[in-house]
Amino acid sequence: MPIKPPDDERPESARPERQEPGASVGKTHPPLERSRFGGTQHRHERHEEDEAPVSRSDLSRGPQELLEDRAARINWRVLLVSSLVILAFSVWAILIPDDARATMKSAVDWIATNLGWYYVLTMSLVTGFVLWVAFSKEGSVRLGPDHSRPQYKLTTWVAMLFAAGVGIDMLFYSVTGPVVQYLSPPAGQGGTAEAMQDAVVWTMFHYGIAGWAMYALLGMAMGYFAYRWGMPLSIRAALYPLLGKRVRGSLGDGISIIALVGTVFGVATSMGIGVVLLSVGFSLIFGLEQGIALQIALVIGAVLLTIAATTSGVDRGIRWISELNLWSAVAMMLYILVTGQTAFLLNALVENIGQFLVTLPARTLQTFAYEPGGAQWMGGWTLFFWAFWLAWGPFVGVFLARISRGRTLREFVIAAITAPVLCDFxxxxxxxxxxxxxxxxxxxxxxxxxxxxxERGWYALLGMFPGAMFLTGLATLSGLLFYLTSANSGAMVMSNFSASIPDPSQDGPKWLRIFWAVLTAVLAVAMLLAGGVTTMEYATLIFALPVTIIAFLVMASFYKVLRMERAEREGQVLHKRSIAPIGGHLPERSWKQRLEQLRAFPSLRQVNQFLERTVRPALDDVATEFRNQGYDVERGGMTNAKDIEEPMLRVSMDAFRAFHYQVAIVEAPVPMFSGRMSRETDVYYRLEVFTQTGSGGYDLMGLTRQQIIDDVLDRYEAHLAFLTVSSETDAASVLTPRVAPQNQWSAVPRDAGDVQDLDGGQK
Known part of the structure; x- marks a missing residue:
């Protein structure tokens, strides 16, 4: 299951990649007093408290609207309500186990009979959506600014995805699932050749693409808004395009509570299944008596180890356990393959994968509506697994986002639904x-x-291999590591969901992680007392139902923001004159300037001098002329980590995305093949132009004041082309009615009480 991300996921300010500059601008601006382009004029009234974003400029307000301050803090409403729900259920299950079991069974029977189609449709649509994202033109959008690149090399990243794809619950169902489907298939006679062919494939289907598509959906949505727009790594941030500032209030808290409660039940179910399985292994190895007492002891032991790992703060130790977890699983698989029926197992593996691929479309939409007892089978198998994936979606999604900064959406989705799925298979x-x-x-x-x-069947199978005691010990160690990894990662993610943390690389406080570790353990014990694995399946199926609503909202939100990405890209294509082959705007240089730039590796002092002598005066000239012609211009700056003010020019476009031009200092390594005779330093500094979505990829050092002015105007014309396409592709919806003009960005003077600024506030 998910592992704790490494120490070197540093805060944004410490990374070489810059967060988009536009995200931090929160000042108010008067409207334009005249239009260069003529056409119908519009009056717009926008209400900050009700309005969802309708353009990418609105998204730049996200960090300010989602966070009351930039310091991490506990969300007490989410924490208390979620805790009370979980605690109330736990007390009910512990004090009245028979009543809890009977009530949940009735609820599950009703869901399986009446809402099975809904679960199946939800997972089918999620799978289709993430595939559409991967293979659409927007698949090239990165989880971060346009200039960001992955932190981990491909092999390391894929290995971490593998680690996320293996859980102790899979060991539990990998034996019982195929045997049950062979003897009692959902359709047809059991014990036949047809049942044999489908037996393993059903379990592969339940641990296949659909579940990982759910992980990919939430992971890429949360990662996109966290790394590309500087918002918190949370579900509510992923819904900002639909709900706007309301995600910070009661509505957002309700969404966080649903995600958190679903996650806790999913993790508790996995932990409960894990201790049921591990108790048999400990009984065989150490001669302990099997039963509920041993299972509860294992839960308590896991909590103590989780607390020790949490309070020690040694993230590398947690990562070491996760890596040992993966290698022990590989060793166990190789042992079974070599000492078992090797030829049969390899032949069956190939045939199983082929059968899975051929029958995947039909299985995805299969509800067994025409089979007697089909609803009961669906409730015990497919619907339970779909609920399990839904409940774990926010949990694993956070982990996938944390390790995927800089990846494109296409890379993210394809890797998520292939590498871990192959491991599962x-x-x-x-x-x-x-x-x-x-x-x-x-x-x-x-x-x-x-x-x-x-659980006993799984260990009975291990006992049939040569060196049974060795294999039993190895399997128990592997299962224990899976179990501890899930407990540690689960406590970390739950603490994040119940807090407001601006920096995606940071986690909730230690005491909060300890709290969730203890509460999850209490819930696992309660479900064990109320009926064991069956009760856990019931609870997961029930509490995952509200999470389906989040899945649909996230798809709608992400679809909306990808249309904004498409509008910007098509707008840039219209302005071909100022677009370089690599996508950046390249100012024209003389041949002497080009030659000089090839061997110039300026110091920080030199670029600061160039800022003062050339860049700032150029931007001041442009700002002055814009104001003389009636534009609303802000000419300011942003202080960087080196205490140097980086100049910025911003032109308000009324209800549309403002034009943003900022010159930022970027550190870069000196190339080994440079024209220098000697290397005095390992790094040099560039002056790169940033818009709201990242760097343009070129350096202004060495240009004249006039060349910089020309570059600003080229950028401005490209921005107007973007607004043209953005206006044409904008559309209204029930949740986000259109408030911006459809074809023009012109504006007229308005009364003081009727003026709406760029950031959505009345002035």
Whole structure:
């Protein structure tokens, strides 16, 4: 399951990649007093408290509107309400277990009969949506500014995705799932060749693309808004384009509570399944008595280890456990493959994958509406797994986002639905086909054990391999590491969901992680007392239902913001004269300037002098002329980490996205092949032009004042082309009615009480 991200995910201010400058501008601006372009004039009244963003300029207000201040703080309403819901359920399940079990069974039966289609449709639409994102033109958009690049190399990143794809619950179902589907398939007769062909594939389907599509949806949405727009790494930030500033109030808190409660139940279910499985292993290895007492002891032990890891603050230790987790699982798989029926297992693996791919579309929409007892089968299998993925979606989504900064949406989605899924397939196929081989040999006692007591059936299968005690110990160690990794990561993510943390690389306070570790353990114990794994399945299916609403809202929100990305790209294409082949605007230089730039690697002092002598006067000249012609201009600056003010020019466009031109100092390594005779330093400094979505990718050093003025005007003309396309592609919706003009960005003077500034506030 997800591992704790590394120490070197530093705060934004410490990274070489710059967050977009426009996100920090929050001043008010008067409207334009005249239009250069003529056409119908419009009057707009915008209400900050009700309005959702309708353009990318509105999105730049997100960091200010989502956060009351830039310091991390506890969201007490989310924390208290979520805790009370979980605690109330736990007390109910502990004090009245029979009533809790019967009530949840009735609720699950109703959901399976009446809402099975809804769960199936939700997961199908999520899968289709993330595939559309990956293969659309917007798939090239990055989880970060346009100039950002991945922090981890591809092999490391994929390995971390593998680690996120393996959980102890998969070990539990990898044996019982195929055996049950072979003996009692959802359709047709059991024990037949047709049932055998589908037995493992059903479990692969339940651990396949649909679930990881849900993870990818929430991961890319949260990562996009966190790294590209500087918002918190949270569900409510992903819904900002739909709900606007309201996500910071009661509505946003309600969404966070739903996500948090669903996550806690998902993690508690995995922990409960884990201790049920591990209790058998500890009983076999140490001769302990199996039962609820041992299971509760394991839960308490996991909580103590989680608290120790949390309070120590040694993130590398947690990462070491996660890596050991992965290698122990690989060793276990290789041992089973080499000492088991190697040829049969490899042949079956290939056939299983082929059968999965061929039947995937039909299985995705399968509801067994025409099969007697189809609803009951769906509730116990497909719907439970879909609910499990939904409940874990925010949890794993945060982890995937944390390790994927700088990746494109296309890379993110394709990797998420291939690498971990392949890992899942290998585990399920090797365990499942090993179990089916025993059933085909007539081992009916093993078959009955696998169906009626999955945890004992799993260890019974391990006992049939050579060196059974070694394999049992290795499997128990692997399962324990999976279990501890999930507990540690779960406590960290839950603390983030119940706090407001501006920096995506930071986590909630230690005491809050300890609190959630203890409360999740209490919930796991409550469900064990109320009926064990079956009750956990019931609870997951019930509490994941509200999370489906979040999935649909996130899809609508992300679709809206991707249309904004498309509008900007098409607007840039219209302005071909100032677009370079690599996508940046390149000012014209003389041949002497170009030659000089090839060997110039200026120091910080030199670029600061150039700012003062050339760049600032050029921007002052442009700002003065803009004002003389009636434009509303802000000419200011932003102080960087080196205490140097970086000049900025901003032209208000009324209800549309403002034109933003900022010159920022960027540190870069001196290339080894430079024309210098010697290297006095390892780095030099560039003066790059930034807009609201990142760097233009070129350096202003060495240009004349006139050349910089020309560059500003080229950029401004390109911005107007973008607004043209943005206006044509904007559309109203029920949640976000159109408030901006459709074809023009002209404005007229208005009364003082009727004027709306760029950032949405009445003036």
């Amino acid at each position: 290998i585990i399920v196929s090797l365990f499942g086909n090993s179990a089916l081989f025993q059933v085909l040999q007539g081992n009916t006692s093993f078959a009955e054990l696998a169906v009626h007591s999955p």
